[in-house]
Amino acid sequence: MGSDGAATWQRLIVVCSEFPENEGTAPIRSYRKVELCHIDTLSDRRARGFDPFDEGQPCLFVVKKNSELYAYRDLCPHYGDTRLPWKKNEYLDKAGDVIVCAAHGARFDMASGNCISGPCLGQSLTAVRLHVRKDGIVIAEIPS
């Protein structure tokens, strides 16, 4: 890992031990908050994979549709531990309407992550919570 990678780790990883909205209902989980990119660099009906921990492969992807952002772990529920795209950042169908797993063609609703056709019908992608900071930086909360 170059000095860039090391700097990324120091800059990005903050461990958050609680979220107010979860109080009293959910067990306290810890999250890593990671900066992904500036919101203006994401285009509508396009997806982008992110590799915030320098693992060599994206672990999550963000899609934008009608100015809404959605993020999911880059794992297909069909085989459970394999990635979706056929090429870097190719997570969507041609029209940019649905998320597609290239391995066997499963299609997922963008907003819910639910599989709408294909081998994992009835299963869903794992959602990743996003925040957009005042300065426009998109932050993902990844359970640690």
Place this chain on the structure above:
Amino acid sequence: MNIVGPDALIFGVDDVEGCRQFLSDYGLDDAGNGRFEALDGTAVVIAQKDDPLLPPALATGSMLRKTVYGVAEQATLDAISEELGKDRQVKKLDDGSIEVVDDTGFLLGFQVTVRKKLSLPAGRVNVPGGSEQRPVNNVAVKKEAQPKPVTLSHLVYFVPDYAKAEAFYEQRLGFVTTDRFTGVGPFMRPAGTNDHHTLFMIQTPPHMQGCEHFTFHMAGPNDVMQAGTNMVKKGYQSFWGPGRHIFGSNWFWYFSSPMGCKMEYDADMDLHDDSWSAREAALGADNSQVFLMEYREKWAPMGPPPGND
């Protein structure tokens, strides 16, 4: 039935341009009209999914529309027509091929094979003391090599009832089961080839029916490694491999593709004849490969910096 193996796979795809680029980068030659050929003329054919010339899609939405088998000669084609005509419609197409639906709903074509006879040099390796070495001063590796797929090797179906499907291919078309995964499905070869399998089937619920993957033979393991590495460098997604399977002994490297199934490179598959007895094993990681490597784009031995567990 002297069926040689798959001659072509026809897909109705969402992203024609993406497929064109992918299939070219995989190493197939763009022969026009959506046809992408290996060295012997076997091919993948793609068309826009709503193209009226395409056969209809399966209800599951699988992009694979048709599997076209090559047969040795017209007599085999006539024999298949007669046999399958007993209980189903056999359609004769203008190009002389025939079209039928198998017992689980896949559309099949049969034609006198388009496979060209190839004479490729045998891949030699320098075994110490071996009798057939690579000639002296003959350098094995070129960094910039772009190995080409030789011939369409096999395809794998997700099927709702493997026993029914196996019986169809065995009893009606003369395929032989070479090995099987218990309760999952058989590896099968038609009578016209010694390849360990040209068809493998995996039992799934009906809503999964479709193509799990398909594969072209490369000239040898080095070509699998180098063609796969070229794909990774172009940004394509390695799905499984490189490695070497146990059943069939074929080297493998699978890539996700825009055809809604995986596309594999293989090499050095076992050959069998009728004296072979099928083996059986439980499906699982232990019985799927003798070894598995994983390509890593970036790696360093020191892990994350201290203090950030």
